[in-house]
Amino acid sequence: MHNPQLNKHGELQHLLTTEGLPKAVIHHILDTASSFVSIGDREVKKVPLLRGKSVFNLFFENSTRTRTTFEIASKRLSADVINLNIAASSTSKGESLLDTIDNLAAMHADMFVVRHSMSGAPFLIAKHLNDTRQNHVHVVNAGDGRHAHPTQGLLDMYTIRHYKKEFHNLTVAIVGDVLHSRVARSDIHALTTLGVPEVRVIGPRTLLPGGLDQLGVRTFHNMDEGLKGVDVIIMLRLQNERMNGALLPSAQEYFKHYGLTPERLALAKPDAIVMHPGPMNRGVEIDSAVADGPQAVILPQVTFGIAVRMAVMSILGGNSGEA
Amino acid sequence: MHNPQLNKHGELQHLLTTEGLPKAVIHHILDTASSFVSIGDREVKKVPLLRGKSVFNLFFENSTRTRTTFEIASKRLSADVINLNIAASSTSKGESLLDTIDNLAAMHADMFVVRHSMSGAPFLIAKHLNDTRQNHVHVVNAGDGRHAHPTQGLLDMYTIRHYKKEFHNLTVAIVGDVLHSRVARSDIHALTTLGVPEVRVIGPRTLLPGGLDQLGVRTFHNMDEGLKGVDVIIMLRLQNERMNGALLPSAQEYFKHYGLTPERLALAKPDAIVMHPGPMNRGVEIDSAVADGPQAVILPQVTFGIAVRMAVMSILGGNSGEA
Amino acid sequence: MHNPQLNKHGELQHLLTTEGLPKAVIHHILDTASSFVSIGDREVKKVPLLRGKSVFNLFFENSTRTRTTFEIASKRLSADVINLNIAASSTSKGESLLDTIDNLAAMHADMFVVRHSMSGAPFLIAKHLNDTRQNHVHVVNAGDGRHAHPTQGLLDMYTIRHYKKEFHNLTVAIVGDVLHSRVARSDIHALTTLGVPEVRVIGPRTLLPGGLDQLGVRTFHNMDEGLKGVDVIIMLRLQNERMNGALLPSAQEYFKHYGLTPERLALAKPDAIVMHPGPMNRGVEIDSAVADGPQAVILPQVTFGIAVRMAVMSILGGNSGEA
Numbered sequence: 018m019h020n021p022q023l024n025k026h027g028e029l030q031h032l033l034t035t036e037g038l039p040k041a042v043i044h045h046i047l048d049t050a051s052s053f054v055s056i057g058d059r060e061v062k063k064v065p066l067l068r069g070k071s072v073f074n075l076f077f078e079n080s081t082r083t084r085t086t087f088e089i090a091s092k093r094l095s096a097d098v099i100n101l102n103i104a105a106s107s108t109s110k111g112e113s114l115l116d117t118i119d120n121l122a123a124m125h126a127d128m129f130v131v132r133h134s135m136s137g138a139p140f141l142i143a144k145h146l147n148d149t150r151q152n153h154v155h156v157v158n159a160g161d162g163r164h165a166h167p168t169q170g171l172l173d174m175y176t177i178r179h180y181k182k183e184f185h186n187l188t189v190a191i192v193g194d195v196l197h198s199r200v201a202r203s204d205i206h207a208l209t210t211l212g213v214p215e216v217r218v219i220g221p222r223t224l225l226p227g228g229l230d231q232l233g234v235r236t237f238h239n240m241d242e243g244l245k246g247v248d249v250i251i252m253l254r255l256q257n258e259r260m261n262g263a264l265l266p267s268a269q270e271y272f273k274h275y276g277l278t279p280e281r282l283a284l285a286k287p288d289a290i291v292m293h294p295g296p297m298n299r300g301v302e303i304d305s306a307v308a309d310g311p312q313a314v315i316l317p318q319v320t321f322g323i324a325v326r327m328a329v330m331s332i333l334g335g336n337s338g339e340a
Numbered sequence: 341m342h343n344p345q346l347n348k349h350g351e352l353q354h355l356l357t358t359e360g361l362p363k364a365v366i367h368h369i370l371d372t373a374s375s376f377v378s379i380g381d382r383e384v385k386k387v388p389l390l391r392g393k394s395v396f397n398l399f400f401e402n403s404t405r406t407r408t409t410f411e412i413a414s415k416r417l418s419a420d421v422i423n424l425n426i427a428a429s430s431t432s433k434g435e436s437l438l439d440t441i442d443n444l445a446a447m448h449a450d451m452f453v454v455r456h457s458m459s460g461a462p463f464l465i466a467k468h469l470n471d472t473r474q475n476h477v478h479v480v481n482a483g484d485g486r487h488a489h490p491t492q493g494l495l496d497m498y499t500i501r502h503y504k505k506e507f508h509n510l511t512v513a514i515v516g517d518v519l520h521s522r523v524a525r526s527d528i529h530a531l532t533t534l535g536v537p538e539v540r541v542i543g544p545r546t547l548l549p550g551g552l553d554q555l556g557v558r559t560f561h562n563m564d565e566g567l568k569g570v571d572v573i574i575m576l577r578l579q580n581e582r583m584n585g586a587l588l589p590s591a592q593e594y595f596k597h598y599g600l601t602p603e604r605l606a607l608a609k610p611d612a613i614v615m616h617p618g619p620m621n622r623g624v625e626i627d628s629a630v631a632d633g634p635q636a637v638i639l640p641q642v643t644f645g646i647a648v649r650m651a652v653m654s655i656l657g658g659n660s661g662e663a
Numbered sequence: 664m665h666n667p668q669l670n671k672h673g674e675l676q677h678l679l680t681t682e683g684l685p686k687a688v689i690h691h692i693l694d695t696a697s698s699f700v701s702i703g704d705r706e707v708k709k710v711p712l713l714r715g716k717s718v719f720n721l722f723f724e725n726s727t728r729t730r731t732t733f734e735i736a737s738k739r740l741s742a743d744v745i746n747l748n749i750a751a752s753s754t755s756k757g758e759s760l761l762d763t764i765d766n767l768a769a770m771h772a773d774m775f776v777v778r779h780s781m782s783g784a785p786f787l788i789a790k791h792l793n794d795t796r797q798n799h800v801h802v803v804n805a806g807d808g809r810h811a812h813p814t815q816g817l818l819d820m821y822t823i824r825h826y827k828k829e830f831h832n833l834t835v836a837i838v839g840d841v842l843h844s845r846v847a848r849s850d851i852h853a854l855t856t857l858g859v860p861e862v863r864v865i866g867p868r869t870l871l872p873g874g875l876d877q878l879g880v881r882t883f884h885n886m887d888e889g890l891k892g893v894d895v896i897i898m899l900r901l902q903n904e905r906m907n908g909a910l911l912p913s914a915q916e917y918f919k920h921y922g923l924t925p926e927r928l929a930l931a932k933p934d935a936i937v938m939h940p941g942p943m944n945r946g947v948e949i950d951s952a953v954a955d956g957p958q959a960v961i962l963p964q965v966t967f968g969i970a971v972r973m974a975v976m977s978i979l980g981g982n983s984g985e986a
Contacts, residue, residue: 061715070386112619296758392707435942448703
């Protein structure tokens, strides 16, 4: 099947998922991001790469934090940004999703940054734009349901590369509610593509999905065992709605078994880094001593995230739209 | 009576309604828009005509779609845009409308784009600004109650001129809920001024206003009769709240009598164009085969709408404020 | 105690309160604002002083009016502005305030404009940024609880200086609900620092705080007595929630005793000016004849407010972050 993310030259046309994203494309994004990291320290934090382009933040699901990162990235590329909270808009007037999309594309949009509670919505939009030859619009998935959050996955890869230089010799553990996590899914695909030899997931049976073996992932239910000798620990956020539900007895019980404490962190390699996509639940999935400790790289992740989003958007903006 | 839209040189000072707007002014707007249409295709979609000007989107009634078109138009003119959702703001604190207006004008605003559920609100604001000699602020009506939506009327004229070149030999049909439609009202005034010899409205008795004869408009209750030989069909959106109400038996029943199907479209001239202000209710006022068919110019309307709004705003921005 | 607003060179690092703000710093802000007042009249109302800087409007409490003034000020300084309504965002996900702050700072923010219902929140944020050496971010207090609203205080000083030239010979009366007013508190501190020899507060016992004598302020419960011979009258807004409460019998009763009418205004000096922070309750704290009369400088306050905010932000943006 044709990869809907790439144009006929094999270049990035949309960013929808890290699954099937070629290794060379990932490295190109990370290399490009690298040149943007330093921009954040400059007096004038702007480059004119998307000047005069219109970026639409289409948030069908509210997420101030993610919207903000894309808004900043767009503005630092000198794009014009339009924020649309679509839940409160046309769809409530009974217009179909694709009519809304066609309408916005007709305003000469250049990019749609799409957040949607429904898995697959950004794919549907990208496919429709390709099918109707509205190739001037690029789609960036900013999180769809439980499916994918590719810019988070890519910024995690950037962070790992920054601190560990190479991927081929790493053991990476992803801890927590993998079942409901689009971040975990995006990380696993990217880590595998980049050649990480051992990816582990750690969590209670109720929060791990089936079929992880087929992705080449090792499963642990005991956190102490799972953390032994790892280079990278990616903690996942425990959604509030899981805490008192059928899947978990309580937040306290979860912390007892899967919270990252200094004692547990000591089981990993001495130079292991600790990551978290935020927002953190201190005392639920992570102890404050770890979150604020020397091995945590949680705030650098945020900084790198801006650069990675700038990279993705500038690459898309520069590529031909011929699918 | 002095036309409150024009300054003492007969130039556009505010855009409040297409009623009484001189033919020369309309053509000037359409000609100016023409020069902006191509900008949308450029790499850098910006011109510096309103650089350093402050445009306030004052939306007393929520409308993401219309707000977006003005926001894009403003940004492509390089203006600074401030979005104000006023319903949630000062008026809830008991401040009067005109105090709010004075306050914003004192911030050195250059333009107010006003959407209000009350017919006449933009007039009231423009009159107050003129009376108090706050002539540096221009008002654009972005839809007031059932009264007027002049930029929609003008973009409809642009679309008709684009496809039909001339107005003096056309028959134009407006179909649907004319009674509640500010779009219909703005279209009728503009079409009449531009010399369209035959304007028809088609709809059930409950959704057509009285007094249409005096505007030189022919009324039809039978759609097949009304569509015969027309050059342009403007479909109106049926508001959801009408569908189960006292005025109409049901959406299905409405579609049966007034929905635009391929069969009905065949009654018009073979090269007739189909317009709709959006958002569409597919299967209620229009069949998908027509909406997506070769005679529909609904998406070009959206594209032209940006150019027309850029034209209106750049003309206002360049005109002296002496009323 | 070290003044948390100043860096080690005694320059403004954060603007948190007018209390303890050195006289020289206040005059520097007012002088700088003076150069920005004329910008509002220019064709291009922009200067590039904050180009490429990122200003975050962090509004934990909704205030469209104040947010708008900061947004305009930022844009006229060419900054990129990100509006964050935090109430609806991360804090609802259980993230702590300081984690949110660290997160946004990691995006290379340059300035946080903070509005919070909790007195002291901007201090807490500034202290945290200083303690964690995130000195690249400057904090501007845009109103915290009943505590302070320093930019309003400073624009009031600008207005007084504009009309009265000197502070050392003035009598200034502040009228109304001083107890709940952060504006009153910010004004009193600034007036005292600038050497105003007589500051009066006028209001019912239930709406005046204790301890005013220690601030060098004279208290009046009878408005006629309090207004005698004053140069400047600052009316305070009466919050709606006070009007039918335990503290006041009714809005009518309040107006009878403390509403500023033309008769009462005549008790002040003939060239006294009337100020109000807005939004006004006409007929409650102020008569329309006064609000719209020749002595009112309420709209100039708004205009000066933009210039003062531009001054504060440009000064902060130019100062070193070393605390």
